[in-house]
Amino acid sequence: MKKGIGLILGLFTLVACNNGPKNTTNTSTSELPQETQIVGGDKDDHGCLVSAGETWSELKQKCLRLFDEGMRLDPVSTEKTAVFSAFVLVNEDQSKVELFLPDEDKTSFILNKKEGDLFEDNTYKYDAKEGILYFNGQKQYAK
Numbered sequence: 429m430k431k432g433i434g435l436i437l438g439l440f441t442l443v444a445c446n447n448g449p450k451n452t453t454n455t456s457t458s459e460l461p462q463e464t465q466i467v468g469g470d471k472d473d474h475g476c477l478v479s480a481g482e483t484w485s486e487l488k489q490k491c492l493r494l495f496d497e498g499m500r501l502d503p504v505s506t507e508k509t510a511v512f513s514a515f516v517l518v519n520e521d522q523s524k525v526e527l528f529l530p531d532e533d534k535t536s537f538i539l540n541k542k543e544g545d546l547f548e549d550n551t552y553k554y555d556a557k558e559g560i561l562y563f564n565g566q567k568q569y570a571k
Contacts (some may be wrong), residue, residue, distance in 0.1 A: 449533050450498055472484065477491070482544065483535065485517060486526060486536060486538060487524060487538055488519070494515040494528055496512055498515035499571060500514075500569055501515070501559065501560075501561055501570060502571070503548075503568065503569055512530035514528060515527075515528040518556070523540065525554055525556070526539075529570075537551075539554055544557070551564060553565075
């Protein structure tokens with residue numbers, strides 16, 4: 429008798445575990461998600477993977493990771509806050525540089541070579557020999 433009750437309780441337990449909500453195949457299209465977002469798949473306008481640290485370079489016309497291909501320039505005056513570096517890329521014939529500055533709305537600036545190792549425009553001047561970036565004549569970043 430005890431074996432029979434144990435068997436009935438065991439079967440009841442198994443049947444109860446399989447009594448969850450059933451999926452229906454009659455789901456309307458309005459209930460389905462419109463767009464599936466892939467985690468880590470966020471791309472910018474040029475197709476660069478932002479989550480992988482990629483940035484578009486106008487000078488090189490490709491997506492790249494600045495910390496791998498660019499030269500890091502650290503701020504000259506650092507307060508006790510987070511340090512945001514600038515990066516410099518040089519084209520193949522060394523006639524232009526592209527600046528990536530952390531505080532600017534525009535993502536990058538291209539400077540033409542003027543003389544020797546100096547690249548400049550009206551606002552920025554980069555001394556490639558010394559590794560110094562000037563903003564309005566003031567030293568801002570250095571390697």
